[in-house]
Amino acid sequence: MKQGLLRAYSAGFTALSRIMDVVLVIGGAVLAYALRFRHVPDALPLDYTAVVVIAALLVALLFPLIGVYRSWRARGLRAPVGQALLGWVVTFTLILLMLVLVKKNEQFSRWWMGLWFLSTAAALLLLRVGVYMLLRTLRAHGYNLRKAVVVGCGAQAQALLQRARDPAWAGFEVAAVFDPGVDACHVEGASVQPLAGLGAFVAAHAIDEVWVSLPLAQSTLLEPVLAQLRNSTANVRYMPDMLGLFLLNHSVTEILDTPMLDLTVTPMQGFNRALKRAEDALLSMLILLLISPLLLLIALAVKLTSRGPVFYRQDRLTWSGKTFRMLKFRSMLVDAEQGTGAVWASKGDGRATRIGAFLRHTSLDELPQFINVLKGDMSIVGPRPERPVFVEQFKDQIPGYMQKHMVKAGITGWAQINGLRGNTDLGQRIEHDLYYIEHWSLGFDLRIIALTLVRGFVSKNAY
Numbered sequence: 001m002k003q004g005l006l007r008a009y010s011a012g013f014t015a016l017s018r019i020m021d022v023v024l025v026i027g028g029a030v031l032a033y034a035l036r037f038r039h040v041p042d043a044l045p046l047d048y049t050a051v052v053v054i055a056a057l058l059v060a061l062l063f064p065l066i067g068v069y070r071s072w073r074a075r076g077l078r079a080p081v082g083q084a085l086l087g088w089v090v091t092f093t094l095i096l097l098m099l100v101l102v103k104k105n106e107q108f109s110r111w112w113m114g115l116w117f118l119s120t121a122a123a124l125l126l127l128r129v130g131v132y133m134l135l136r137t138l139r140a141h142g143y144n145l146r147k148a149v150v151v152g153c154g155a156q157a158q159a160l161l162q163r164a165r166d167p168a169w170a171g172f173e174v175a176a177v178f179d180p181g182v183d184a185c186h187v188e189g190a191s192v193q194p195l196a197g198l199g200a201f202v203a204a205h206a207i208d209e210v211w212v213s214l215p216l217a218q219s220t221l222l223e224p225v226l227a228q229l230r231n232s233t234a235n236v237r238y239m240p241d242m243l244g245l246f247l248l249n250h251s252v253t254e255i256l257d258t259p260m261l262d263l264t265v266t267p268m269q270g271f272n273r274a275l276k277r278a279e280d281a282l283l284s285m286l287i288l289l290l291i292s293p294l295l296l297l298i299a300l301a302v303k304l305t306s307r308g309p310v311f312y313r314q315d316r317l318t319w320s321g322k323t324f325r326m327l328k329f330r331s332m333l334v335d336a337e338q339g340t341g342a343v344w345a346s347k348g349d350g351r352a353t354r355i356g357a358f359l360r361h362t363s364l365d366e367l368p369q370f371i372n373v374l375k376g377d378m379s380i381v382g383p384r385p386e387r388p389v390f391v392e393q394f395k396d397q398i399p400g401y402m403q404k405h406m407v408k409a410g411i412t413g414w415a416q417i418n419g420l421r422g423n424t425d426l427g428q429r430i431e432h433d434l435y436y437i438e439h440w441s442l443g444f445d446l447r448i449i450a451l452t453l454v455r456g457f458v459s460k461n462a463y
Contacts, residue, residue, distance in 0.1 A: 017069055018063070018064075021059055021060075021063060021068075021124065022059055024123040024127065025052070025056050026056055028119040028123055029044065029048070029052040029055070030044065032113075032116035032119050033048065033112055033116075035115050036109055036111045036112040036115055047107060047108070048108070048112075051095060054095065054098070055091055058094060059088070062087055062090060062091055063084070066087045067083055068083045068084050077128070080132065081125055084124045085121055085125065092117050096113075145173045146208040146209060147173050147205060147207045147208050148173065148174050148175065148207065149174065149176045149178060150176075150178070150211045151180065151195065151198065151212040151213065151225055152177075152178075152180060152213035152215075153177065153179060153180070153185035153186070154213065154215050156239060156240075158187065160211060160239070161174055161190060172209070174190060175205055175207060176190065176192070176193050176201060177191065177193070178192075178193055178195045178197075178198050179195060180195050180214060180221050181194070195221070195225070198210075198225065198228045198229070199229055199231070199232065202229060202232050203231070203232060207234050208235065209235050210234050210236045211237050211239060212238045212239065213239045214240065215240070216240050219240070222238065265406075266406040266437075267406075267407070267440045268406075268440075272440075275442060276408075276442075276445075277376070279442060280373050280374075280376075280378075280380055283373075283449075284373040285374060287370050288374065291370075295368070298364060298367070301355050302329055302353075302359075305355045306333065306334075307334060310330060311328065311329065311330060311368060312330040312332075313326070316387060316388075316409065317385055317387075317391050317405060317409070318377060318385055319406070319408045319409070320405060321391075321402070321405050323388060324377040325377075326372055326377070326385060327368035327369055327371055328366060328368060328369070329356075329365040329368060330365075331352050331353060331355075331357070331360045331365045332351045332352050370411070373411065377408075377409075378408055378411065379407070379408040379409070379411075380411055380412065380449065381410045381411075381412055381436075381449060382408050382413055383404040383405075383407070383409060383410060383415070383433035384409060384410065384413060384416065394426065398426055398427055398430050400430055400431075400434055403437070404430060404433040404434065404437070406437055412452045413436060413448065414432045414448060415428070415432035417448055417452055417455055420432055436448075
């Protein structure tokens with residue numbers, strides 16, 4: 001009874017959510033009008049009413065298409081809130097474009113428009129936070145749970161069980177684990193049963209979800225599993241056990257009308273690639289304009305304090321292993337590597353000039369790389385580029401090293417703001433770089449940029 005109480009009315013809850021969103025859009029418009037004109041109207045003026053009605057219709061049409069009403073089960077709060085706010089931004093943008101196209105935008109109070117946007121956004125956010133907290137509480141007390149079974153005993157299956165238990169409000173109860181019979185199977189806190197009884201168990205216990213998590217070497221067991229479930233209405237999901245592999249952005253892609261499992265894929269494709277390039281181009285132009293006086297002062301200081309050119313150009317590797325010429329302010333003596341060859345800078349090696357040591361310690365020698373960003377050789381955020389000679393040295397020593405070249409090299413990155421720069425653990429740096437690639441988003445980039453500014457450019461490991 002507890003498990004099915006809310007599920008039986010899920011369609012009704014979805015319909016109620018749609019109605020509530022429309023009501024919030026209309027209510028936000030009325031509240032904004034009252035705040036702007038300091039009185040509560042019996043009815044909005046006709047032209048205002050027409051705009052609000054169109055917005056309500058757009059919300060009713062667009063929100064389902066954007067996925068606003070997709071199930072929240074086992075998803076964080078960010079997903080429903082983000083989708084609702086995205087839907088409202090798209091709706092409001094369309095309203096503004098419509099008013100501009102029909103040349104009616106001057107007839108509406110800009111304060112009213114702004115207040116309407118903010119009040120509705122806040123209402124949509126608060127509604128979802130409230131519902132989210134309610135569902136979290138109910139599921140923690142055993143209501144609205146979905147029963148699941150896991151097929152497999154590997155690392156992926158163990159991790160899956162852990163996620164299902166913690167946090168408890170995810171809404172899943174794992175009823176049993178089924179042993180594929182290949183290796184010894186022991187799962188703490190779960191009933192382990194032979195694979196031959198899967199179909200009967202699913203039917204007898206009203207199981208909602210069957211999660212098949214087998215290593216790729218055991219994929220031949222998938223067919224008998226499906227044969228046992230041929231008469232079941234449970235959702236069957238296949239998650240190959242790939243925790244031991246170095247994978248990036250693994251998902252399913254349809255190519256030539258054929259679904260393919262992505263194992264290692266760059267996130268910089270299609271819209272993501274265009275968005276990343278727009279971010280780099282706009283921010284690098286703005287930053288270069290702002291720091292141009294500083295660039296001039298540093299160039300003069302380099303030129304006046306030591307013999308040689310202002311800039312130092314060095315071959316580095318970026319996206320897809322391509323070589324480019326990276327710009328830096330010259331911080332070392334001319335021909336500093338003539339005797340030593342290519343070596344990493346170390347504390348007290350004496351090759352830096354007097355002004356160069358300061359530039360390297362404060363990372364000011366890296367500023368010309370915004371020119372590389374503007375040219376398209378680099379990104380503002382990404383794994384730091386390395387010299388080809390070191391890439392050859394490290395690619396067979398550090399697991400996953402070459403995968404960092406699946407995006408453009410960056411001026412700053414997730415590893416750098418976590419203190420991993422200069423002469424630090426290379427394995428940890430690669431782990432951070434791969435984490436960035438796996439979780440890339442525009443918001444993640446902006447967060448790294450903000451942290452770079454807050455934490456500063458100075459590092460004890462920069463020599």
